[in-house]
Amino acid sequence: MTTEKVMTHAGVASAVAPGAWPRVAVFGAGAVGCHFGAKLALAGAPVVLVGRPAHVEAIRARGLWWDSGGARTTVRVEADISAEAVRDADLVLLCVKTSDTPSAARELLPRLRPGATVVSMQNGVDNVERARAAAPGLDPVAAVVYVGASMGGPGHVVHAGRGDLVLGEVPGGPGGGDAARVARVAATFERAGVSCPTVPDVRAALWTKLTMNAAFNAISALTRARYGELVADAGIAATMRATIGECVAVARAEGVPIDDADALHAAALRLGAAMSSATSSTEQDLALGRPTEIDALNGHVAARGEALGVPVPVNRALHALVRRIELGRSTR
Numbered sequence: 001m002t003t004e005k006v007m008t009h010a011g012v013a014s015a016v017a018p019g020a021w022p023r024v025a026v027f028g029a030g031a032v033g034c035h036f037g038a039k040l041a042l043a044g045a046p047v048v049l050v051g052r053p054a055h056v057e058a059i060r061a062r063g064l065w066w067d068s069g070g071a072r073t074t075v076r077v078e079a080d081i082s083a084e085a086v087r088d089a090d091l092v093l094l095c096v097k098t099s100d101t102p103s104a105a106r107e108l109l110p111r112l113r114p115g116a117t118v119v120s121m122q123n124g125v126d127n128v129e130r131a132r133a134a135a136p137g138l139d140p141v142a143a144v145v146y147v148g149a150s151m152g153g154p155g156h157v158v159h160a161g162r163g164d165l166v167l168g169e170v171p172g173g174p175g176g177g178d179a180a181r182v183a184r185v186a187a188t189f190e191r192a193g194v195s196c197p198t199v200p201d202v203r204a205a206l207w208t209k210l211t212m213n214a215a216f217n218a219i220s221a222l223t224r225a226r227y228g229e230l231v232a233d234a235g236i237a238a239t240m241r242a243t244i245g246e247c248v249a250v251a252r253a254e255g256v257p258i259d260d261a262d263a264l265h266a267a268a269l270r271l272g273a274a275m276s277s278a279t280s281s282t283e284q285d286l287a288l289g290r291p292t293e294i295d296a297l298n299g300h301v302a303a304r305g306e307a308l309g310v311p312v313p314v315n316r317a318l319h320a321l322v323r324r325i326e327l328g329r330s331t332r
Contacts, residue, residue, distance in 0.1 A: 021045040022188055025089035027104060029055055029079070031149040031281070032121055033095035034157035036194065038066040041077045043192035048078040048085045056081050058155030067152065068159035079155075083107045091117055091188065094131070094140060098124040098296035102134035109135040117181050119143050119167075123213055123281070124296035125206040128170040139173040141182055143196075144205045146271075148227075148278030161275035164195040166209075168202030207256045208264065211247040213280075213297045215240040215268045218318035220280035221292070221325075228276025231269045241265045242314045247301050253308040282322060289329055294322040 024040050026033040029051030041047040041064075049059060059079035066073045078085075086092050086108060096104045101122065108118060118140040120127045128142050144167075148160035167186050169177040182198050189196040199205055219230060219239065230236045245261040252258070259267075285292040298319040305312030 022090035023088055024048070024091045024093065024188075025050060025086040026093045026095060027083070027086060027108065028094065028096035028100075030095060031151050031157055031284075032145055032147060033093060034064060034151070035066070035147055035149040035159055035163065036093060036095075036121065036189075037077065038064055038073070038075045038157065039163070039194055040188070040192045041075050042066075042073065045188070045192065046078075048080055048089070050080050050083065050085050053081050054154040055079070055151075056155075058153075062155070065152070065156040066159065067157070083111055086111050086116075087113060089113070089116055091119065091185065094118055094120045094122065094127075096122065097291070098122055098127055098130070098293050099291065101127050101130040105131035105135035105138050109138045112138075117141060117185060119185055121145050121165075123210075123293050124300060125203070125210050126296075126300070128173070132173065137174065141167060141185055142170050142202045142206060143167050144202065144209045146209070148275040150279065150281075150284050160278040165189060166199060166202065166205040167196055168199040168205065170203060170206075171201055203256050204251075204258050207247070207251040207254075207258050210297065210300070211244055211251070211258070211264055212268055212271060214247050214301055214315060214318075215243050215265075216272070217280040217282040218294060218298050218322050219243075221282040221286050221294075221322055222318075224283060224287075225279075226276060227272040227278045227280075231272030237265075237269065239314065240268055243298070243318065244268065246305060246310070246312045246315050249310045250301050250305045250308065250312065253310050254304065286322070286325060286329075292322060292326055294319055294326070298322070 021044055024045050024047045026037040026049045029049035037047045037049050056079040063074040063076045066075050120140040121143045128140050131138050131140050143165045147163045150158050152158045167182055186196040186198050244264050248261045282292045282294055298315040302312045302316040302319050
């Protein structure tokens with residue numbers, strides 16, 4: 001049974017540390033953006049969610065519904081459909097799909113106030129590079145996101161598990177890396193109760209997350225199974241191990257030092273057990289007839305493996321199968 005409560009910024013302000021909050025804009029208010037936007041808003045930060053009209057209308061009408069731990073909280077938060085809403089933000093959370101990163105970067109750059117920080121909270125390993133290439137001068141911080149969340153309807157996010165971040169810079173940016181801004185962003189999330197360790201070079205953490213996504217997303221979408229069911233099936237667990245082994249080989253060929261395949265497979269099994277009721281974003285996208293991010297997940301591993309001469313048959317097969325379903329639905 002779900003209980004319900006209504007929270008506003010003012011209603012929780014006394015429970016947080018003193019000091020002014022940064023103004024936060026969530027650009028791409030899907031499941032990830034709404035979850036972290038809710039966490040920040042409930043802690044007292046002024047937040048605006050920028051998203052699709054149906055979500056914005058629902059949030060304006062009755063607040064954002066945030067279901068977590070068997071309870072529903074109605075979060076009173078601003079919402080808008082226009083990129084103009086980011087103009088006053090000190091912190092912009094970029095939560096669009098990877099395929100939309102270039103266009104989003106071009107929309108954001110001319111609207112950012114001086115000193116504003118953009119944080120990429122997206123799947124895949126190359127969103128920061130995509131943003132830099134599309135909008136020279138834009139240099140997002142990268143966040144590796146671990147959360148089980150889905151949209152239960154317009155303006156309604158369902159939190160299934162976890163909700164932590166790893167934050168850091170991607171080398172090669174115009175500023176040469178800024179540890180101070182990473183620390184400020186991390187402190188904001190930590191103040192809102194979000195665990196947010198930082199690393200000087202985030203590439204290994206991004207590849208580790210990509211490996212988890214490659215292991216879970218396509219298989220969850222193809223089988224329509226929840227994470228707990230996947231890790232409990234010996235055959236599926238073995239397939240996940242093969243997928244992970246290919247990811248590790250490609251990452252290391254790219255010069256990114258991530259853990260070995262056995263360690264990451266053990267981590268994947270723990271993740272599946274901890275988030276047993278979760279399904280992947282790829283499964284959710286296919287179920288709703290939306291484009292997936294499979295090209296940035298198993299597809300990226302397959303493409304880089306082929307370019308680097310690393311065998312990637314399992315990732316190639318998983319990518320092709322999901323793409324076949326996706327393309328088949330788009331032509332009906």
